[in-house]
Amino acid sequence: MAVTYRSAGVDIDRGDALVDRIGPLAKATRIAEVIGDVGGFAGLCRVPGDVDEPVLVSGTDGVGTKLKVAFAMKKHDTIGIDLVAMCVNDVLTTGARPLFFLDYFGTGKLDVDVAHAVISGIAEGCKLAGCALLGGETAELPSMYADGEYDLAGFSVGVVARSKLIDAKRVSVGDIAIALPSSGLHSNGYALARRVLIDNAKLDLDASCDELGGRTLGEALLQPTRIYARAVAAVVNQVDVRAMSHITGGGLPGNVPRVLPDGLALRVTGLPKRPALIQMIAERGPVEDGELARTFNLGVGFVFTVPKEDARRTLDLLQAVGEVPFVLGQVEACGDIEFEARVIFS
Numbered sequence: 001m002a003v004t005y006r007s008a009g010v011d012i013d014r015g016d017a018l019v020d021r022i023g024p025l026a027k028a029t030r031i032a033e034v035i036g037d038v039g040g041f042a043g044l045c046r047v048p049g050d051v052d053e054p055v056l057v058s059g060t061d062g063v064g065t066k067l068k069v070a071f072a073m074k075k076h077d078t079i080g081i082d083l084v085a086m087c088v089n090d091v092l093t094t095g096a097r098p099l100f101f102l103d104y105f106g107t108g109k110l111d112v113d114v115a116h117a118v119i120s121g122i123a124e125g126c127k128l129a130g131c132a133l134l135g136g137e138t139a140e141l142p143s144m145y146a147d148g149e150y151d152l153a154g155f156s157v158g159v160v161a162r163s164k165l166i167d168a169k170r171v172s173v174g175d176i177a178i179a180l181p182s183s184g185l186h187s188n189g190y191a192l193a194r195r196v197l198i199d200n201a202k203l204d205l206d207a208s209c210d211e212l213g214g215r216t217l218g219e220a221l222l223q224p225t226r227i228y229a230r231a232v233a234a235v236v237n238q239v240d241v242r243a244m245s246h247i248t249g250g251g252l253p254g255n256v257p258r259v260l261p262d263g264l265a266l267r268v269t270g271l272p273k274r275p276a277l278i279q280m281i282a283e284r285g286p287v288e289d290g291e292l293a294r295t296f297n298l299g300v301g302f303v304f305t306v307p308k309e310d311a312r313r314t315l316d317l318l319q320a321v322g323e324v325p326f327v328l329g330q331v332e333a334c335g336d337i338e339f340e341a342r343v344i345f346s
Helices: 012-027 066-073 079-092 112-129 190-200 217-221 229-235 251-259 276-284 289-293 308-320
Strands: 054-061 097-107 132-140 150-161 176-181 243-246 264-268 300-306 326-333 343-345
Touching: 012 112, 012 132, 054 079, 066 079, 066 150, 066 190, 066 217, 079 097, 079 112, 079 150, 079 229, 079 243, 079 300, 097 112, 112 132, 112 150, 112 229, 176 308, 190 217, 190 276, 217 276, 229 300, 229 308, 243 251, 251 264, 251 289, 251 300, 251 343, 276 289, 300 308, 300 326, 308 326
Parallel strands: 097 132, 264 343
Antiparallel strands: 054 150, 097 150, 176 300, 176 326, 243 300, 264 326
């Protein structure tokens, strides 16, 4: 009998079936600048005509070992939101409007239903971000992945007028940091979270936890990453935003200093109550406070840095779009100190 691609582990018909199911998902995210439909060799998107001296802004990322929780829970319809969020939130820090998103989905044996669920989440993330799912790549790679597992990566492009580009060069002593809450761990720190809660503490992903308000551990760990596009759009053209930070891997100490000029630090005075999931990790590790701070977001997902005189208006604008913002701290002089030490917890 002749050897076929299918007998070698790649089923082209399954791939074609998935493409047919992706079409309506992508169409639902279409924006005015998109040209053509999913299915060609490349996605096409115009640069908006009303942007002076347009600058394209790009970001790429994955979701790390949060995927392991999705595999264990057999729940795949929200992990795509995480993928979009990790890319788009980075792009937003420049003041850019997200335009489009592309994804890469790789697996050993394509399960069309699982892939469709994942890409449904990606499409939902694109809707939340206001950008188009312009295309992507699905790869069936026999022997590359464990049975039932897959990997994800994404790529986002946004646009901003050069005169409105937020590059953090104007951050000054006295500026106020205003934060938006995270929804959970987002997509960082899962290697540590899984080691403590699942491997060491032997907690059941399907068991409800009083500490988590009755949610199961799996539900808490799979809570999707927030997408801050609406909040950023409400603020950037209304106040003098001097910097924005997406709080991802490295936590506050690893991300806020990226937008602080030399010689400046952020003194944190308004950190929210430690989220329950992070408190569980701290207690069951145990994990020290410093390790928590440089691994997890501590309940802070996104940070605006604005002049002191604009702080009240920024809070009001964010509240008007349904956010629950809070003053995180204030910028101060610090001299020549180590990078992560430039976030000072009071």
